[in-house]
Amino acid sequence: xxxxxxxxxxxxxxxxxxxxxxxxxxxxxxxxxxxxxxxxxxxxxxxxxxxxxxxxxxxxxxxxxxxxxxxxxxxxxxxxxxxxxxxxxxxxxxxxxxxxxxxxxxxxxxxxxxxxxxxxxxxxxxxxxxxxxxxxxxxxxxxxxxxxxxxxxxxxxxxxxxxxxxxxxxxxxxxxxxxxxxxxxxxxxxxxxxxxxxxxxxxxxxxxxxxxxxxxxxxxxxxxxxxxxxxxxxxxxxxxxxxxxxxxxxxxxxxxxxxxxxxxxxxxxxxxxxxxxxxxxxxxxxxxxxxxxxxxxxxxxxxxxxxxxxxxxxxxxxxxxxxxxxxxxxxxxxxxxxxxxxxxxxxxxxxxxxxxxxxxxxxxxxxxxxxxxxxxxxxxxxxxxxxxxxxxxxxxxxxxxxxxxxxxxxxxxxxxxxxxxxxxxxxxxxxxxxxxxxxxxxxxxxxxxxxxxxxxxxxxxxxxxxxxxxxxxxxxxxxxxxxxxxxxxxxxxxxxxxxxxxxxxxxxxxxxxxxxxxxxxxxxxxxxxxxxxxxxxxxxxxxxxxxxxxxxxxxxxxxxxxxx
Amino acid sequence: xxxxxxxxxxxxxxxxxxxxxxxxxxxxxxxxxxxxxxxxxxxxxxxxxxxxxxxxxxxxxxxxxxxxxxxxxxxxxxxxxxxxxxxxxxxxxxxxxxxxxxxxxxxxxxxxxxxxxxxxxxxxxxxxxxxxxxxxxxxxxxxxxxxxxxxxxxxxxxxxxxxxxxxxxxxxxxxxxxxxxxxxxxxxxxxxxxxxxxxxxxxxxxxxxxxxxxxxxxxxxxxxxxxxxxxxxxxxxxxxxxxxxxxxxxxxxxxxxxxxxxxxxxxxxxxxxxxxxxxxxxxxxxxxxxxxxxxxxxxxxxxxxxxxxxxxxxxxxxxxxxxxxxxxxxxxxxxxxxxxxxxxxxxxxxxxxxxxxxxxxxxxxxxxxxxxxxxxxxxxxxxxxxxxxx
Numbered sequence: 001x002x003x004x005x006x007x008x009x010x011x012x013x014x015x016x017x018x019x020x021x022x023x024x025x026x027x028x029x030x031x032x033x034x035x036x037x038x039x040x041x042x043x044x045x046x047x048x049x050x051x052x053x054x055x056x057x058x059x060x061x062x063x064x065x066x067x068x069x070x071x072x073x074x075x076x077x078x079x080x081x082x083x084x085x086x087x088x089x090x091x092x093x094x095x096x097x098x099x100x101x102x103x104x105x106x107x108x109x110x111x112x113x114x115x116x117x118x119x120x121x122x123x124x125x126x127x128x129x130x131x132x133x134x135x136x137x138x139x140x141x142x143x144x145x146x147x148x149x150x151x152x153x154x155x156x157x158x159x160x161x162x163x164x165x166x167x168x169x170x171x172x173x174x175x176x177x178x179x180x181x182x183x184x185x186x187x188x189x190x191x192x193x194x195x196x197x198x199x200x201x202x203x204x205x206x207x208x209x210x211x212x213x214x215x216x217x218x219x220x221x222x223x224x225x226x227x228x229x230x231x232x233x234x235x236x237x238x239x240x241x242x243x244x245x246x247x248x249x250x251x252x253x254x255x256x257x258x259x260x261x262x263x264x265x266x267x268x269x270x271x272x273x274x275x276x277x278x279x280x281x282x283x284x285x286x287x288x289x290x291x292x293x294x295x296x297x298x299x300x301x302x303x304x305x306x307x308x309x310x311x312x313x314x315x316x317x318x319x320x321x322x323x324x325x326x327x328x329x330x331x332x333x334x335x336x337x338x339x340x341x342x343x344x345x346x347x348x349x350x351x352x353x354x355x356x357x358x359x360x361x362x363x364x365x366x367x368x369x370x371x372x373x374x375x376x377x378x379x380x381x382x383x384x385x386x387x388x389x390x391x392x393x394x395x396x397x398x399x400x401x402x403x404x405x406x407x408x409x410x411x412x413x414x415x416x417x418x419x420x421x422x423x424x425x426x427x428x429x430x431x432x433x434x435x436x437x438x439x440x441x442x443x444x445x446x447x448x449x450x451x452x453x454x455x456x457x458x459x460x461x462x463x464x465x466x467x468x469x470x471x472x473x474x475x476x477x478x479x480x481x482x483x484x485x486x487x488x489x490x491x492x493x494x495x496x497x498x499x500x501x502x503x504x505x506x507x508x509x510x511x512x513x514x515x516x517x518x519x520x521x522x523x524x525x526x527x528x529x530x531x532x533x534x535x536x537x538x539x540x541x542x543x544x545x546x547x548x549x550x551x552x553x554x555x556x557x558x559x560x561x562x563x564x
Numbered sequence: 565x566x567x568x569x570x571x572x573x574x575x576x577x578x579x580x581x582x583x584x585x586x587x588x589x590x591x592x593x594x595x596x597x598x599x600x601x602x603x604x605x606x607x608x609x610x611x612x613x614x615x616x617x618x619x620x621x622x623x624x625x626x627x628x629x630x631x632x633x634x635x636x637x638x639x640x641x642x643x644x645x646x647x648x649x650x651x652x653x654x655x656x657x658x659x660x661x662x663x664x665x666x667x668x669x670x671x672x673x674x675x676x677x678x679x680x681x682x683x684x685x686x687x688x689x690x691x692x693x694x695x696x697x698x699x700x701x702x703x704x705x706x707x708x709x710x711x712x713x714x715x716x717x718x719x720x721x722x723x724x725x726x727x728x729x730x731x732x733x734x735x736x737x738x739x740x741x742x743x744x745x746x747x748x749x750x751x752x753x754x755x756x757x758x759x760x761x762x763x764x765x766x767x768x769x770x771x772x773x774x775x776x777x778x779x780x781x782x783x784x785x786x787x788x789x790x791x792x793x794x795x796x797x798x799x800x801x802x803x804x805x806x807x808x809x810x811x812x813x814x815x816x817x818x819x820x821x822x823x824x825x826x827x828x829x830x831x832x833x834x835x836x837x838x839x840x841x842x843x844x845x846x847x848x849x850x851x852x853x854x855x856x857x858x859x860x861x862x863x864x865x866x867x868x869x870x871x872x873x874x875x876x877x878x879x880x881x882x883x884x885x886x887x888x889x890x891x892x893x894x895x896x897x898x899x900x901x902x903x904x905x906x907x908x909x910x911x912x913x914x915x916x917x918x919x920x921x922x923x924x925x926x927x928x929x930x931x932x933x934x935x936x937x938x939x940x941x942x943x944x945x946x947x948x949x950x951x952x953x954x
Contacts, residue, residue, distance in 0.1 A: 011767040011768075
């Protein structure tokens with residue numbers, strides 16, 4: 001044998017360093033970035049986790065640049081978005097979700113205040129040129145992302161200014177006119193060539209665009225109110241919801257009836273109801289097939305309007321009739337005297353399909369002197385009827401590409417399956433990616449899938465401390481005049497605190513847990529970020545694969561992978 | 565130079581003279597004054613060392629272990645429950661052959677709770693593999709603390725210097741503190757061969773398989789047995805330098821021809837010596853003071869007791885259900901003599917009960933009839949017992 005015990009039984013490095021404990025391993029820890037739920041839920045495609053991490057470090061400009069690489073209008077979306085990111089936020093299962101939209105708005109406002117320029121390389125005169133029709137959210141986003149990808153962009157807008165609904169239909173108490181003007185104005189300074197007063201079908205045709213440009217994006221929205229009548233009857237002085245809202249935005253005046261019924265459950269219905277209320281209409285009713293959103297209301301049965309706006313409308317005295325439909329118009333001549341309402345609910349029929357059913361005997365009369373349908377908009381067929389083929393919306397793939405017209409793309413409201421600013425911005429970005437692929441005849445297909453988001457069960461919540469979601473100032477109901485912004489913004493320290501509160505789901509928090517807790521000292525810390533962006537590497541020569549690091553990683557950034 | 569110092573202060577000054585580089589401790593009565601005084605010496609710039617305030621005795625011992633493993637001379641002190649909380653680390657320190665010195669300010673163990681002196685705490689860790697030295701007075705506490713570093717570092721074994729709580733730690737005594745030059749000459753700078761060094765890495769505290777465990781234990785046991793000679797050698801060297809005969813394995817005083825001996829540990833030595841010297845009406849007896857309990861000085865004990873007919877062992881601890889701890893060991897050690905003395909074993913002074921001068925005559929009277937050589941509590945007051953025990 002010859003082996004002897006040492007005094008005090010110490011061991012030479014023969015066992016601690018040259019002993020290759022890594023050979024015992026049957027599972028290996030690996031760093032794996034997984035999309036945070038906020039990222040997967042964002043219709044625009046923003047990775048809020050990534051920019052919240054920068055906000056935590058007070059690297060505000062980099063945070064803003066991270067946003068605008070995806071969404072060029074954070075000061076706007078930070079105000080108008082319905083923020084499904086916050087509904088998805090894993091922190092909601094712990095205390096309260098991160099106030100993502102408030103932080104986005106904080107960054108957008110800071111960028112406007114500081115006059116930060118969009119990070120861009122100059123565009124070449126020889127670069128292919130793309131036409132973008134319509135300067136609403138979808139068109140602006142497509143133009144921006146095409147510009148970022150090095151294309152020359154011609155943006156054609158029918159009205160006298162860029163912005164679309166952002167400037168013509170979203171009331172200033174939600175989005176102050178100055179913010180919209182500054183944000184969109186600055187975007188138009190990035191080398192995008194804007195031509196206003198150019199209407200498709202009147203001033204130019206699709207064929208001309210096809211011949212004159214390398215690719216075309218149609219962000220024309222839905223400019224025509226959906227037809228509405230009750231048993232073929234309509235009042236003679238029929239106003240369409242969105243048109244009325246636009247008129248108020250345009251001229252600042254609106255008829256003040258004594259009692260109004262708005263038919264619809266979307267954002268236009270709510271916005272119009274609140275504008276009427278602010279203008280002094282004593283009774284504003286919303287007739288909704290669906291329910292007011294609440295914790296017990298399934299998403300499919302809830303009004304599609306933004307919950308916060310519904311809530312504020314109710315605060316202001318708007319009366320919502322849930323699960324009601326208009327059964328009959330009560331007219332004197334062609335003048336509205338009232339409406340007959342009936343309970344309606346979706347029930348499954350014999351084949352299991354959901355069908356809206358009116359309950360006989362539940363009729364009631366509501367005396368109003370105007371009925372305004374706000375039941376949705378459809379694409380104005382002028383100039384695009386060949387594409388519509390008698391349908392209300394365009395039929396395209398997920399990238400917005402038209403079948404048999406590979407040079408033509410669309411996105412936003414004109415698709416029919418969208419309805420928010422953020423979705424339009426996401427469509428514009430995806431279409432720009434697809435256009436780049438088309439123009440360069442790339443063989444692979446573009447990729448834009450953050451993947452299955454990380455669940456709260458994959459985090460180790462023991463390492464997080466409870467913390468309050470910041471409160472922002474909200475205008476008293478008595479102070480809401482239709483113009484003054486209802487919600488205030490975050491202070492700098494509040495924004496940083498939200499960055500700190502973020503769980504960093506699926507991404508390294510640089511907390512040192514793995515480094516501190518590894519019993520084999522097989523996690524090494526680096527001075528510079530490693531190739532995966534973290535500051536740690538595994539020393540697989542000594543890692544026994546115990547999984548402690550993976551268990552104790554707060555963010556689910558370390559996963560154990562079988563090696564056998 | 566002679567000076568009057570509180571025991572704790574004297575011990576702190578003695579520790580300081582040994583130039584420890586790391587002191588870590590957690591306060592507990594009656595040890596607190598020792599560390600307080602050390603802390604003052606550090607604050608005053610007299611002692612240059614790393615003073616580590618820790619959150620428990622477990623940490624205090626662990627920090628001291630680590631400090632010595634890293635090559636520093638270190639010190640800690642505790643008492644009673646603190647010793648128990650340290651006990652896991654105490655076994656590690658000795659098994660790793662870490663030459664640490666600590667003071668145990670002896671105090672009773674709870675329950676029932678007592679802050680007063682007996683020696684149950686150090687006796688509870690007698691098997692921890694440490695050298696245990698018991699001091700009769702504060703001069704011994706000073707001298708044996710300095711000797712302890714020399715013994716520890718020569719044997720690569722930890723030394724626990726036991727001083728009776730309050731009786732020694734909180735009592736003023738005229739004593740002689742050696743000067744720094746003398747201590748420096750007696751105690752060379754600490755050099756630890758096995759120190760942790762990133763340039764020359766070793767693993768300390770690794771797993772030892774059954775193939776080697778017995779050998780590790782044997783080696784440790786032998787080291788303790790051999791330390792007996794080092795303890796005696798150190799005593800002689802100290803005497804050469806200071807002229808004071810303190811330390812060593814055991815001491816004998818009184819009538820060399822006596823047929824009766826009384827064996828004690830710690831501070832009651834002085835009380836009994838005075839009683840012995842003043843006594844005129846008791847039979848002649850000698851007083852044996854056990855200074856080293858580990859290593860157990862079997863041979864020295866046999867030599868000291870060879871002519872005795874009766875030996876009274878007085879101790880301030882017990883093993884409930886068995887009896888005396890020291891007494892049992894003494895009885896076993898003497899059993900190999902041709903004519904071993906009859907051993908009478910008593911506990912005295914548990915939980916701080918005063919041990920008066922009369923203890924001497926009382927003990928001798930108790931064994932005069934040569935009857936009942938088991939274990940008894942000499943100062944028991946039957947009238948205070950609970951009803952059911954009567």
